[in-house]
Amino acid sequence: MVVPVNRDRPWVMRTYSGHSSAAASNELYRLNLSKGQTGLSVAFDLPTQTGYDSDDPLARGEVGKVGVPISHIGDMERLF
Numbered sequence: 821m822v823v824p825v826n827r828d829r830p831w832v833m834r835t836y837s838g839h840s841s842a843a844a845s846n847e848l849y850r851l852n853l854s855k856g857q858t859g860l861s862v863a864f865d866l867p868t869q870t871g872y873d874s875d876d877p878l879a880r881g882e883v884g885k886v887g888v889p890i891s892h893i894g895d896m897e898r899l900f
Contacts, residue, residue, distance in 0.1 A: 830858070838863035838888035842898035845888040862899070863887035 834857055839845045849860055865887040867879035873891040874883045883889045890896055 832859040833857055834859035834861045836861040836863050838865070838886075840884035840888070842888055842890065842895045846899055865889045 835852060837845070837848060837852075839848055845862070853860075863886065865884050866882045867874060867876065868887070868890045872879045874889045875891070888895075888899060890899065
């Protein structure tokens with residue numbers, strides 16, 4: 821199979837990242853976009869990836885550890 825190359829569109833440049841809060845991640849994303857990044861890949865923390873809220877006892881010690889924690893729509897609004 822041959823995939824056609826579109827020479828008119830540059831590659832999307834992005835980093836996979838997320839900080840300890842939605843607000844901190846938003847700040848990082850805006851900074852990166854201002855420096856030429858052309859896309860976003862959001863790193864969510866483990867509780868978010870597995871469907872737990874940040875205040876769930878099973879999430880203890882993992883919130884914001886390897887990505888951004890999202891517990892409700894307000895977090896998503898702050899993220900973007």
